[in-house]
Each structure stands twice: as C-alpha cells, then as structure tokens.
Amino acid sequence: MTRVVAQxxxxxxxxxxxxxxxxxxxxxEELHVIVARRENVTHKDPPVLPNRQRRDMVAALDPVDDARVGHPEDFFVPIRDIDPDVIALGFDQHHDEEALADALADAGIDCEVRRASGREKRFDGELLSTGRIVDRICAERCDSD
Known part of the structure; x- marks a missing residue:
C-alpha cells in the first residue's frame, strides 16, 4: 500500500x-494530512482558525484518510509515525523539493517527494488562495475607519 503525506x-x-x-x-492508496500548528507557521501570516478546527475540516474531506496537527517542535515526528512512501507538496508551497528530500534522507526517512499541479481558475473572481480570500473579505466587509 502506497502511503502519501500532504501538509x-x-x-x-x-x-x-x-x-x-x-x-x-x-x-x-492512503492519504495522511499534517496540518501546520499556528505557532509553527513563520513563512506567512499565521492562520486565523485554531489548529483543531483546521484539522477537523481537512479530516472531513473525502480524499483524506487521516488528518493530524503537526508536532510542536519537530517536523519529522509525524512523518516517522506515518512512514510515507510519498510526500506530496502543494503547487505553490514554499518548500524546495531537493532540500526537503535531502533533509528526509538525513533524518533516515526513505520516501519520494512530488509536487502537485496547480488548479486553473474556472471562472472570473474565483479565489484559490487563503490570503486573497482574507483580503477580499477585508475589502468588502471591514470598516475602513
């Protein structure tokens, strides 16, 4: 069985x-998702929603077999627990594929790193970015005072 991790x-x-x-x-055949802890998100604005709520929403999606919140200190702890064959990176995630593959190898984790394709917008105004959704909400619903 091929086990995949997305994060x-x-x-x-x-x-x-x-x-x-x-x-x-x-x-x-099996998809495990690791949801980043709010306190570990340093490459962009931290998430608005709590860790558990984001995990619960991801777990409710059909393609997902298991979802968990990441480890507070060590990225590799849940990876070791899951023991994946593939780590799937999102189209626009900030991770460098080669650097991640090297870090996994250095940690003794034998798995392939692949990157998913991007999704094309299907209609004008469709938003495919959390940041853009937040920006739109602020522009349309927030007071400008």
Missing part, C-alpha cells in the same frame, strides 16, 4: 486545497 496550513479551505489533496490522494 499545509489549510486556514480557509478553498478549491486549491481540494485540488491539492485530490492529487495527493491519487499518488497512493
């Missing part, structure tokens, strides 16, 4: 997330 922040779920997780699931 991300998954703050406000959108069609890009659904595309990523569907592609990740197609890379094997």
């Amino acid at each position: 991300g922040t998954f703050d406000i779920l959108h069609p890009g997330h659904a595309h990523y997780l569907s592609e990740a699931a197609a890379m094997g």
Whole structure:
C-alpha cells in the first residue's frame, strides 16, 4: 500500500486545497494530512482558525484518510509515525523539493517527494488562495475607519 503525506496550513479551505489533496490522494492508496500548528507557521501570516478546527475540516474531506496537527517542535515526528512512501507538496508551497528530500534522507526517512499541479481558475473572481480570500473579505466587509 502506497502511503502519501500532504501538509499545509489549510486556514480557509478553498478549491486549491481540494485540488491539492485530490492529487495527493491519487499518488497512493492512503492519504495522511499534517496540518501546520499556528505557532509553527513563520513563512506567512499565521492562520486565523485554531489548529483543531483546521484539522477537523481537512479530516472531513473525502480524499483524506487521516488528518493530524503537526508536532510542536519537530517536523519529522509525524512523518516517522506515518512512514510515507510519498510526500506530496502543494503547487505553490514554499518548500524546495531537493532540500526537503535531502533533509528526509538525513533524518533516515526513505520516501519520494512530488509536487502537485496547480488548479486553473474556472471562472472570473474565483479565489484559490487563503490570503486573497482574507483580503477580499477585508475589502468588502471591514470598516475602513
């Protein structure tokens, strides 16, 4: 059985997330998702929603067999627990594939790193980014005072 791991922040779920997780699931027979802890998100604004809520929403999606919140200190702890054959990166995730593969090898974890394709917008105004969704909400609903 080919076990796949996908990971991300998954703050406000959108069609890009659904595309990523569907592609990740197609890379094997079992999809495990690691949801980044709010306190560990340093490459962009931290998520608005709590860790558990984001995990619960991801776990509810059809392609996902298991979802968990990442380890508070060590990225490799859940990877070792899951023992994946493939780590699927999202189309626009900040990870460098080669650097991740090297770090996994250095940690004694034998798995392949693949990147999912991007999802094309299907209509004008479709938002495929949590940041853009938040920006739109603020632009349309927040007071400017």
